[in-house]
Amino acid sequence: MSLDQLGDAIARSQDAAIAASVDAARRRLATPPPRRRRIWRPALAAIATLVALVLGVRSYLEPEPITFQVGERPGTPGEPIEAPPAAELQLRFSDSTTVLLAAATRGVVDDVTPRGARVHVERGRAAVSVPPGRNAEWTFDVGPFEIAVTGTRFDVSWDDQAQVFLLVMHDGSVKVRGPTIEDRRVVVAGETLRVPLGPITASAPPRDTGPAADARAIAAATGAPAEVAPPPPPPRAPAPPRAPPDAPPPPSWQDLAAGGDFHAALTAARAGFDATCATASAGDVTALGDVARYAGDLAHAQQAYLAVRRRFPGPDAAAATFALARMAFQAPDDAQAIHWLDTYLREDPDGALAREALGRLLEVYARIHDDAAARRTAQRYLDAYPSGPHAKLARSILP
Amino acid sequence: MGEPAEADDPGVIRPLAFQSDEDLVAAVRRNDRDAKRRLFEKYAPHVARVIARCLGARPDNADLVHEVFVMALRDIARLREPAALKGWLSAIAVHAARGYLRHKRRRRWLSFFAPDELPEAPAPHADGDTRDAIRATYRILDTLPDDQRVAFALRFIDQMELTEIATACDTSLATIKRRLQRAQTAFVAAARDDEHLAPWLADGARWGEP
Numbered sequence: 210m211s212l213d214q215l216g217d218a219i220a221r222s223q224d225a226a227i228a229a230s231v232d233a234a235r236r237r238l239a240t241p242p243p244r245r246r247r248i249w250r251p252a253l254a255a256i257a258t259l260v261a262l263v264l265g266v267r268s269y270l271e272p273e274p275i276t277f278q279v280g281e282r283p284g285t286p287g288e289p290i291e292a293p294p295a296a297e298l299q300l301r302f303s304d305s306t307t308v309l310l311a312a313a314t315r316g317v318v319d320d321v322t323p324r325g326a327r328v329h330v331e332r333g334r335a336a337v338s339v340p341p342g343r344n345a346e347w348t349f350d351v352g353p354f355e356i357a358v359t360g361t362r363f364d365v366s367w368d369d370q371a372q373v374f375l376l377v378m379h380d381g382s383v384k385v386r387g388p389t390i391e392d393r394r395v396v397v398a399g400e401t402l403r404v405p406l407g408p409i410t411a412s413a414p415p416r417d418t419g420p421a422a423d424a425r426a427i428a429a430a431t432g433a434p435a436e437v438a439p440p441p442p443p444p445r446a447p448a449p450p451r452a453p454p455d456a457p458p459p460p461s462w463q464d465l466a467a468g469g470d471f472h473a474a475l476t477a478a479r480a481g482f483d484a485t486c487a488t489a490s491a492g493d494v495t496a497l498g499d500v501a502r503y504a505g506d507l508a509h510a511q512q513a514y515l516a517v518r519r520r521f522p523g524p525d526a527a528a529a530t531f532a533l534a535r536m537a538f539q540a541p542d543d544a545q546a547i548h549w550l551d552t553y554l555r556e557d558p559d560g561a562l563a564r565e566a567l568g569r570l571l572e573v574y575a576r577i578h579d580d581a582a583a584r585r586t587a588q589r590y591l592d593a594y595p596s597g598p599h600a601k602l603a604r605s606i607l608p
Numbered sequence: 609m610g611e612p613a614e615a616d617d618p619g620v621i622r623p624l625a626f627q628s629d630e631d632l633v634a635a636v637r638r639n640d641r642d643a644k645r646r647l648f649e650k651y652a653p654h655v656a657r658v659i660a661r662c663l664g665a666r667p668d669n670a671d672l673v674h675e676v677f678v679m680a681l682r683d684i685a686r687l688r689e690p691a692a693l694k695g696w697l698s699a700i701a702v703h704a705a706r707g708y709l710r711h712k713r714r715r716r717w718l719s720f721f722a723p724d725e726l727p728e729a730p731a732p733h734a735d736g737d738t739r740d741a742i743r744a745t746y747r748i749l750d751t752l753p754d755d756q757r758v759a760f761a762l763r764f765i766d767q768m769e770l771t772e773i774a775t776a777c778d779t780s781l782a783t784i785k786r787r788l789q790r791a792q793t794a795f796v797a798a799a800r801d802d803e804h805l806a807p808w809l810a811d812g813a814r815w816g817e818p
Binding site for chain 2: 211212215216219220224226228231232234235605
């Protein structure tokens with residue numbers, strides 16, 4: 210035995226208790242310090258006077274609420290706004306936020322504050338761009354849904370006839386609250402949220418409806434690129450099991466997915482899952498992967514996305530690759546996320562989701578503290594997208 | 609519908625990257641709460657280790673860890689070189705440990721029974737003989753001047769570099785070497801007479817290279 214070994218033994222025994230010390234210190238830091246019992250009343254009065262003075266000055270200096278224009282004329286909160294039947298109408302706010310209402314879209318700016326506004330889209334479609342700001346507070350009521358925004362760009366629509374809500378995110382993230390959504394749901398760039406509230410019909414949706422068509426329609430109405438269009442809705446395949454002649458046919462997995470019941474949709478799709486992956490169209494298989502992902506069955510989601518990659522080289526494979534990357538990113542499985550994001554960027558460097566892929570790759574490297582890779586990726590991101598949504602993160606990483 | 613909650617959703621872009629201590633310090637100075645939390649998470653284990661080396665494993669070392677971070681967050685504006693954050697925190701930890709030792713001595717002098725002294729925390733990974741040796745080590749360290757004790761603990765238990773010790777103790781490298789030499793001589797002399805420590809001298813009476 211040596212004194213060096215004794216030193217090691219002491220260090221080891223102490224290290225076993227380090228975590229407990231850190232935990233206890235963390236709890237103490239999170240607890241506010243106790244109030245002092247004795248405070249001189251005159252001092253208290255002086256402080257109160259000072260605070261009142263400061264608050265008075267501050268309220269005097271409080272910035273004015275932002276203003277806005279409807280087309281070329283000044284807008285007034287509470288005033289109903291409706292875009293012409295065949296033309297768009299732009300709302301421009303004094304903080305550079307813009308809301309482009311598609312033709313025949315109706316809404317109202319409910320309230321304005323120094324930090325933002327509350328905008329209600331009663332029906333129709335809108336393309337929203339809110340510049341990032343530390344204190345921005347914007348809320349969009351779209352049909353029965355509420356979208357909380359700080360700085361972002363997205364397209365949103367509410368179809369009051371079909372009762373369908375659709376949100377297509379381009380930059381940043383928002384929080385959505387509304388019917389069938391538990392608590393608040395975060396939707397990030399590259400993602401689409403579609404919530405149909407209407408009755409579920411037994412028939413398959415027409416070929417050119419659903420998220421992809423809606424996204425394309427929004428893009429067409431607003432001039433936004435259709436690059437974030439989600440997978441097209443699947444046709445009926447494979448055939449549902451045969452039912453008694455007098456019983457209504459059970460809904461297909463596509464119908465159930467269109468109604469938002471992804472668990473039931475996945476259950477309905479399970480019997481023919483392998484066959485669908487092997488024989489169905491790229492849209493079907495991708496949609497099947499989405500259904501599995503939303504139902505939380507990541508293994509089946511991966512199987513479907515891998516099938517798309519194998520069978521449909523090109524844009525469909527790229528979309529599936531990004532879906533695999535996003536799934537790993539959210540797991541989080543950092544190694545898999547890096548693999549699939551790299552794969553996407555290598556196979557489709559100019560793809561519609563390349564900017565988002567590179568941004569997420571940057572996030573992963575930052576998350577795992579791979580400093581060298583994070584710096585390389587940050588530089589690559591800034592070279593390609595100097596004003597992209599991850600630019601701030603990239604700049605914070607570079608020396 | 610299977611989507612993770614916001615707090616767990618890594619898809620949300622967060623200002624997570626304080627890649628360097630300079631960034632971290634700058635953010636803490638801006639009163640960024642997330643940066644304060646990251647400062648704690650990054651360096652609390654190091655601070656806890658420094659305190660444990662200097663004082664031994666005591667159940668209330670957490671109080672000192674807490675005190676170090678309260679002082680650090682209060683005085684961060686005074687940190688001249690943000691890149692030297694770790695050394696600065698080490699120095700505060702050493703300062704806190706020495707303050708505790710001074711306080712303990714005063715209390716011992718005033719109160720024969722030292723009622724506020726808490727027992728040493730158990731050493732779960734040590735066998736009985738090793739536990740006895742650890743206790744004997746800190747009994748001897750209690751007899752050394754604080755300067756020597758701290759230098760000895762950081763060098764021979766933590767294996768900290770001499771330059772780091774000099775920074776943590778806010779003194780020169782030459783002074784640290786002198787303190788280590790004296791501390792080692794005193795420690796070995798006391799250890800020879802201690803039944804729990806004598807066996808550890810079987811392979812020599814030197815404790816590495818000071």
